[in-house]
Amino acid sequence: MDDKNYSRRDFMAMAGVGGLVFASGLPGCASTGAGGQGDFSFVQLTDIHWGYGNPKVNPDTRGTLTKALAAVNAMEQKPDFVVFTGDLTQTTDDPKVRRQRLREFQDMSRSLNVPVRYFAGEHDASLDRGEAYLEVFGAQLNYTFEHKGILFIVLDNVSDPAPILGAKQIAWLKDDLTKQRADQPIVVLTHRPLFSMYPQWDWATRDGQQAIDLLMPFKNVTVFYGHVHHEHHHNTGHIQHHASKAVMFPLSPVGSMANKTQLPWEAAQPYKGLGWRSVRATSSGGSQHMREHDIG
């Protein structure tokens, strides 16, 4: 795949989505003074579910991740970083197996030739409040970092059994945002949708609206998330929310069936519905684009 050319038309053609609400979405960094400037891209890989084992849905679990990692490594324009947006592993009730899966996934991900950031999904962190995840990755469950003028905020809506951010984290977010200028471009990275996408399938963050309300005064806010295992785009006011395809298995599109369903493997179209995303941000404040990549 030609990764040089992230045009809006390309993306529209690939995604098959008209009337894009996000074409001007990812904030540029022209207005920010601090930090390095310049065009850059990053890659979102999500829902790896290492340890997943239903061959009717994906008979090539190891190969699928390997293919995705190789495709990222082969990008002509190297991304500045890759971020894994949660559900690195398939959940297990066995704490030992959980750690083993996290370590195996971590080893696999080390084949990437660019810097990597991680955070947890509910499969990794809900059953032990992130204990195993923190042990293996040694990082925080929620954190911020700045890259070329964009403030990235990682929100944790997975380390409580309930799909919540929690009062403590919301206070942390509020405190952090009060230090930011109103024109600070912000990218939020999180696992579950912050908005109430479809609580019938547990696709929501119960107190996510509080985070959205705190982010609302900022002009340039884009949220990238996973969890729903298919591409989805939604706006809450001017804030854009973009779900990426999963690496390991696809789920039925929102509300398309009575029950949330893992879509069966199609031998004629292996890896159908699986993918990852690259995002390009430009310092000119002009075009910023997402591109959805298939696996296979």
Place this chain on the structure above:
Amino acid sequence: MLLKRRQLAGALLCTAAGGATAFYVHAPAVAAGTADAPARRLSVQARKFDFAPKEIRVTKGERVTIVLTSPDFVHGFSVPDFNVRADGIPGKTIEVTFIADKAGKFIFLCDNFCGEDHDKMTGWLIVTET
């Protein structure tokens, strides 16, 4: 199938064990749908990784109280289409009351991540016109 039956607030309540998939409640007609009408009490047990019963049938307009037990985890009981949810607390009985004011088939689910087969913890609330 083993069914334990007991009378509760005028409603015949069946607590199903061992693979029961549905229960039906036969209660005397009451002034349904009003805030002070006595609620129909329906027992629901949440446990890893299932609900008993998996299907709840009520009539449109009925005031319904879900009597929730959850012996092994703080499972959620959520009916998003009615904006109803509760946490089941092991060792306690939790009640949540709502009016089934629209007919149809509505999913209910555990919305607290409880383990390997958490995603299987769903059931259906069926609200019939009559």
